[in-house]
Amino acid sequence: MTGDEQGSAGGPAAAGEFAGLAAVVTGGASGIGLATATLLAERGARVACLDLNPRQVPEPLLGLAADVTDDASVRAAITTAHHAFGGLDILVNNAAIGAVGTIEADTDDDWHRVFDVNVVGIVRVSRAALPYLRASAHAAIVNIGSIAAWLGLPQRALYSASKGAVQALTLAMAADHVAAGIRVNCVNPGTADTPWVRRLLDAADDPAAELAALRARQPTGRLTTPREVAAAVAYLASPLSGSTTGTVLAVDGGMHGLRLPTPPSRA
Template structure:
């Protein structure tokens, strides 16, 4: 994988970041944007393969504690500290409570929820080191964790029972982590994307009987009339992780095209 060569300029200049699930989709967009803004970025992903220039990668399966610990140890050896952790790795699930068996419930919750806990626990010593260094330098912001949640945590969506349950847990976990670590100088927030134009959504559309009609339906349920882009989510993550959000912790930032909060009247002919 490509070696990291970050600029010292930008709001994340001199800072290091790790992004789980950063090899594609929202995670890759986040990793690229953090690097563009000056961070040294490590992509932690179960998938191997090449990464774009400017990103460094380590294999990491968030469902395997030994894999997580090995990845964070290697990251610590390279960076010495960690300023930003983006817990983005996750999997989707479709169906009502009748449609997913116990094994699927265990798998999705283990990756989407416990995976965040595993990675965060392994990263905390490095985050504390960064927060302490920032405190000594009177730098704003401190260390930051940003979790990828979903509008599914705050709005009832059909055919998403298991996925929604996992993301509701991510929202609650974010708030609890924020309370636990605020006095250590570590801020914890989450971003709540709406339906984003990612490879996972692409696969769902490809499997639909009428992909064009399914895409139109997904676009129509967001007041903006379009899917959210991965780059828009990445910009929100960078805000929450950056020094401009130094007084923001324990909150969720919706990037959902108004899906959660707006109730528009039907358009008249």
């Protein structure tokens, strides 16, 4: 049953928040993507996880191979998901890669690669999904940004620039597609406890000290969990949030909004 078919029968809330709805999550095989796909499925959605390596995607999720830098690959995967579910209502653009360094550290090829995945990848997937989303009564796109779009973080020039572009792109997409009933929002996580962050920690000279520093820079004193980010995505994707579009939601332990006093030093 697609979003259109069940929308006139009292809405999805009657049988579960996402009952009868179909979702696609890119980068859905691990981390925030897998947590999001799992939560949407728990709440009633049928979910396809698009990933370079979908073999590890657990049931009942549908794993589909896709490379967001390849338009033909993206279109084939979106079409497969649409046919498998008989419709498409929700798109979560989560696939992304990181980069570490100042503007002197990263080459032109690095800049093109990161923007191709993190920004143009969103364009490719959303473009392929739009014809199907227009047919849904509960169409929603949620882009995964980063707190780096708001804060000047050291050694994150390229990554921050790409996520700033994601935030701006989200607002432009929301304006472009609101008349078609497609809501577009963005979640900006803080430092989340994901496989990518753990790999960065493993590569550090002092992983324990680096982890302590990452925890300390978030006012809550801990890393954000993928499940917490997933819950924010679910809120924005939900038909119960039908008046929310063009919104950027921080899930960052207070990094963006709080300025706490520095504890006094102890001699």
